[in-house]
Amino acid sequence: MKNTGVRYGLLGGVVAVFYYALLYVARKELFLNPWLQWAGLGIYLLFMYRAAKEDCAANGTQRDFREILRTPFVVFLLINLCYWLFYYSLHLADPELLQLETAAQLEYFKAQLEAGPGDPEQANQLREQIQYLEKTGMSLPLGHVFLRMGFGALGGFALSAGLAALLRNEQ
Numbered sequence: 001m002k003n004t005g006v007r008y009g010l011l012g013g014v015v016a017v018f019y020y021a022l023l024y025v026a027r028k029e030l031f032l033n034p035w036l037q038w039a040g041l042g043i044y045l046l047f048m049y050r051a052a053k054e055d056c057a058a059n060g061t062q063r064d065f066r067e068i069l070r071t072p073f074v075v076f077l078l079i080n081l082c083y084w085l086f087y088y089s090l091h092l093a094d095p096e097l098l099q100l101e102t103a104a105q106l107e108y109f110k111a112q113l114e115a116g117p118g119d120p121e122q123a124n125q126l127r128e129q130i131q132y133l134e135k136t137g138m139s140l141p142l143g144h145v146f147l148r149m150g151f152g153a154l155g156g157f158a159l160s161a162g163l164a165a166l167l168r169n170e171q
Contacts, residue, residue, distance in 0.1 A: 003074075004051050004054050004055045004058070004071055005051055005055070005070065005071040005072075005073075005074030005075050005078075006074065006078065007051075008047045008048075008050060008051035008054075008071075008075045009047070009051070009074055009075040009076075009077065009078025009079055010078055010082075011047065012043060012044065012046075012047030012048075012075060012078070012079040012082075013078055013079045013081065013082025013083070014082070015043055015047070016040060016043045016044070016079050016082060016083050016086075017082050017083065017086045019040055019043060020040060020083065020086060020087070021086070023036055024090060028094075028096070028097060028100055029100065031090075031097070032097070032100055032101060032104060040083075043079070044075075044076055044079050044080070044156070044159070045159065045163075047075050047079060048072035048075045048076055048159065048160065048163055049072070049163055051071050051072060051074075051075045052068065052071050052072040052075075052160075052163050052164065052167055053167065055068070055071040056068065056167050061167060061168050061170065065164060065165075065168060068164040068167060068168055069160050069161055069164040072159070072160040072163045072164065073156060073157060073160035076153070076156030076157075076159065076160055077153060077156065080149060080152050080153065080156060081149070084145055084148070084149050084152075087145070088140065088142065088145050091140045098138050098139070098140060101138055102133055102138040105133060105138065106130060106133050106134065109126050109129055109130050109133070110130060112126055113126045113127065113130070
C-alpha cells in the first residue's frame with residue numbers, strides 16, 4: 001500500500017481493536033475503565049508519529065504545514081473509525097455493557113451528590129439525572145457514536161497539528 005496514512009491508520013486500527021478486545025475479554029469493567037480507555041490513545045500517537053515520520057523522510061519537512069499535517073490526521077481518523085465501529089458493535093453484541101455503564105454513571109452522580117456540589121441548582125440537576133438514569137437507563141444510538149467520533153476528530157486534529165509542528169521544526 002503506497003499511502004502511508006492509510007497503511008498506518010488501518011494497522012493502528014487493528015492494534016487498537018485488539019487492545020480494547022483484550023480489555024473486554026479480560027474483564028468488562030477493564031474495558032469501561034476511563035484510564036485504560038485513555039491509555040489506548042498511546043496507540044493512536046505511536047502510529048500517527050510513525051506515519052508522519054515516514055512521510056517526512058520520503059517528502060521532506062520543507063513543505064506546507066497542511067501537507068505534513070495530513071498524514072497523521074488520516075491515521076487518527078482511520079484508527080478512530082475502527083475503534084468506534086468496534087465499540088458500537090460490541091455494545092450491540094453485549095447489552096450488559098450498557099447496564100455496567102449505567103451503574104457506573106449512577107455511582108458517579110451519587111458520589112458527586114454526596115460530596116455536595118455547593119450549588120443547589122447543580123444538586124437538583126444531579127438528582128434529575130439520577131432519576132432519569134434509574135428510570136430509563138442508558139442507550140447508545142448511532143447518532144451519539146457519530147457525535148463522539150466528531151468530537152474525537154477535533155482532538156485528533158490538535159494532536160496531528162502538534163506532531164506536524166514537532167516534525168517540521170526537527171532538522
